[in-house]
Amino acid sequence: MSRTRQMRRHAQKMRRNGLQPMVIIDRDDQFPDVAAVLVMRALWRYRSELAPGYLMAALVLGGAGLHLTHPEWWPWMLGAATALASALALSGDRGGLSLRIERVYAAIVAMGAGGWLSAATALGVMFQPLPLMLAGGGVVLAVPWWAHRRRRAKVRVDRQIAAWPEIAQSVGLSGSRAQSAVVDVWGWRARFALARGQTIQDVIGRIPALESALGTFRGAVRVYPTRDDKANRFELRVLDTDPHADAIPWPGPSVSSITEPIDLGPFEDATGARVLLLRRHGLIGGVAGSGKSGGINVLMGNLSACRDVVIWAIDLKRGMELMPWASCIDRLATTPEQAHAMLRDAVTVLEGRAEYLAANGRRVWDPTPEFPALVIIVDEYAELAEDAPEAASDTDSIARRGRAVAVTLIAATQRPTQKAMGKGAVRSQMDVRISFRVRERKDVDLILGQGMLSAGWHAHTLDAPGKFLLSAPEHDTPRRGRAYLLTDDTVTETAERQASIRPPLDEVSLHALDEARTAPVPASTAPPDPSHEDHAETVLRDALDGAPDEGLPIAHLLLITNLSRPTLYRRLAEFVKTGRAVQVGRGRYKASDHVQ
Numbered sequence: 026m027s028r029t030r031q032m033r034r035h036a037q038k039m040r041r042n043g044l045q046p047m048v049i050i051d052r053d054d055q056f057p058d059v060a061a062v063l064v065m066r067a068l069w070r071y072r073s074e075l076a077p078g079y080l081m082a083a084l085v086l087g088g089a090g091l092h093l094t095h096p097e098w099w100p101w102m103l104g105a106a107t108a109l110a111s112a113l114a115l116s117g118d119r120g121g122l123s124l125r126i127e128r129v130y131a132a133i134v135a136m137g138a139g140g141w142l143s144a145a146t147a148l149g150v151m152f153q154p155l156p157l158m159l160a161g162g163g164v165v166l167a168v169p170w171w172a173h174r175r176r177r178a179k180v181r182v183d184r185q186i187a188a189w190p191e192i193a194q195s196v197g198l199s200g201s202r203a204q205s206a207v208v209d210v211w212g213w214r215a216r217f218a219l220a221r222g223q224t225i226q227d228v229i230g231r232i233p234a235l236e237s238a239l240g241t242f243r244g245a246v247r248v249y250p251t252r253d254d255k256a257n258r259f260e261l262r263v264l265d266t267d268p269h270a271d272a273i274p275w276p277g278p279s280v281s282s283i284t285e286p287i288d289l290g291p292f293e294d295a296t297g298a299r300v301l302l303l304r305r306h307g308l309i310g311g312v313a314g315s316g317k318s319g320g321i322n323v324l325m326g327n328l329s330a331c332r333d334v335v336i337w338a339i340d341l342k343r344g345m346e347l348m349p350w351a352s353c354i355d356r357l358a359t360t361p362e363q364a365h366a367m368l369r370d371a372v373t374v375l376e377g378r379a380e381y382l383a384a385n386g387r388r389v390w391d392p393t394p395e396f397p398a399l400v401i402i403v404d405e406y407a408e409l410a411e412d413a414p415e416a417a418s419d420t421d422s423i424a425r426r427g428r429a430v431a432v433t434l435i436a437a438t439q440r441p442t443q444k445a446m447g448k449g450a451v452r453s454q455m456d457v458r459i460s461f462r463v464r465e466r467k468d469v470d471l472i473l474g475q476g477m478l479s480a481g482w483h484a485h486t487l488d489a490p491g492k493f494l495l496s497a498p499e500h501d502t503p504r505r506g507r508a509y510l511l512t513d514d515t516v517t518e519t520a521e522r523q524a525s526i527r528p529p530l531d532e533v534s535l536h537a538l539d540e541a542r543t544a545p546v547p548a549s550t551a552p553p554d555p556s557h558e559d560h561a562e563t564v565l566r567d568a569l570d571g572a573p574d575e576g577l578p579i580a581h582l583l584l585i586t587n588l589s590r591p592t593l594y595r596r597l598a599e600f601v602k603t604g605r606a607v608q609v610g611r612g613r614y615k616a617s618d619h620v621q
């Protein structure tokens with residue numbers, strides 16, 4: 026056996042024992058051979074860190090060669106660099122540069138490198154100040170590269186994957202192989218193939234050993250079957266940070282249609298708690314301060330990003346919680362009377378849609394921007410049941426018959442007792458249950474359903490605001506999630522941005538509502554208040570007269586007048602036309618000065 030091979034074996038053995046090999050070179054040895062191998066290995070191993078150096082070396086060699094052979098090519102190269110930089114800036118996301126800052130950086134590097142190369146091609150690499158520019162520019166541009174968090178994470182993961190054969194051997198899973206790995210915000214995940222006869226149970230039994238071998242914190246490693254459910258595969262999830270350690274800022278809407286599942290926030294293993302709300306009723310429960318309103322904000326942020334949903338809302342706490350979203354809410358009820366009227370109209374819509382479907386030989390309402398779903402969000406459902414008991418039959422109808430026609434309820438309440446939920450079937454009809462922290466163990470069954478506490482759904486142990494358990498047809502095991510948190514500014518910005526894409530109610534529903542309004546009033550029902558519109562007009566005039574210089578926002582005017590959005594806009598347009606009011610900014614109005 027050659028001396029070099031002997032040394033390599035010795036080094037491997039030492040590495041297996043956790044020791045760093047030491048190279049001993051005596052005079053007779055083939056020093057250049059061993060040293061060259063070590064240097065090449067280091068150059069390969071640290072290729073990511075050394076990439077800026079490699080790029081600079083390639084530019085020098087390329088520039089020198091091109092200057093000697095084709096100096097007249099420089100304009101082409103400048104053109105190619107410009108084209109490449111533009112492509113990276115405009116559509117680099119398709120190549121994995123998901124953040125704008127990454128695309129800008131890639132474009133600057135492409136332009137800088139291409140520009141330098143074309144100058145070196147025309148003038149030669151030693152032409153002053155080209156060497157200085159290369160060295161200075163290279164170092165400056167290398168700093169963001171070295172500092173980039175995701176790149177460093179990727180390198181670390183690559184090295185762990187490369188070391189997998191040794192890790193696998195030390196934890197007793199020799200023969201398993203990594204097939205692919207991806208890095209994300211919280212850590213990384215990789216798919217592995219098992220050796221013959223090994224099972225996922227063997228891997229699960231070795232999780233503590235794996236955590237130790239990978240050098241992670243306890244609880245950082247999760248093992249799942251792969252999507253194709255092959256018995257000789259598994260997916261490894263390794264967390265660098267605990268996703269639930271701190272409040273998690275909302276990354277923006279995860280959907281653009283109600284036909285897609287909404288991401289409420291990450292589970293403990295950092296996978297998204299995604300739930301479909303299409304043709305489903307939802308119940309959100311939890312004690313005061315447990316994060317229900319935060320959860321509703323996440324839902325509102327997503328629903329208002331869907332062009333195929335009309336949102337109605339009931340907030341009997343005087344609109345405190347839902348008011349910031351008013352510009353995205355088609356109709357907001359803040360008094361028991363308004364809530365009752367709204368729910369009655371929702372039943373009218375439901376029936377109109379059901380008739381339309383039957384007449385067209387269809388079974389379900391498939392939401393589109395022209396024929397949107399209608400989602401009614403009720404904050405503090407218990408107050409509705411108490412203050413507007415006459416609305417109970419309507420909520421009951423919606424709960425029982427609303428799914429097929431995409432008229433659904435999302436109710437939030439602290440304790441959904443039968444009394445709080447009204448007498449009817451509402452609670453039992455809720456398909457999606459989100460439980461934030463509850464005070465008593467027995468409340469688990471109230472929110473999530475009978476028998477859930479004993480099945481391990483321990484919502485009473487959730488230990489921070491925003492943490493929840495999610496029960497839905499696609500979520501049948503208890504997993505802790507943490508809802509994203511929207512700051513007040515995010516809510517304001519999002520509501521403003523998404524107000525412009527809100528769809529109106531469809532023709533079918535509007536027609537049903539119109540018919541119901543013009544239909545003869547049954548003797549038993551009180552006649553509608555004829556003074557409502559006049560009253561709203563007076564309230565609107567008074568509000569505009571007293572408006573500050575910067576005007577009052579539409580959301581505020583909607584709330585105080587209780588007019589529907591189209592009616593309010595029509596009134597405001599009339600006022601502006603007759604010179605009674607002026608539009609001060611985007612969606613802000615006040616009385617015109619000469620009226621006062």
Ligand SMILES: Nc1ncnc2c1ncn2[C@@H]1O[C@H](COP(=O)(O)OP(=O)(O)OP(=O)(O)O)[C@@H](O)[C@H]1O
Binds near residue numbers: 271272319491510
């Ligand atoms: N997802 C979250 N992540 C981190 N902190 C949160 C989250 N949600 C809520 N919180 C914190 O908890 C506090 C109470 O939350 P929230 O108002 O949503 O609770 P609630 O259950 O709606 O209470 P109430 O019933 O009194 O309205 C918030 O002020 C916020 O600081």
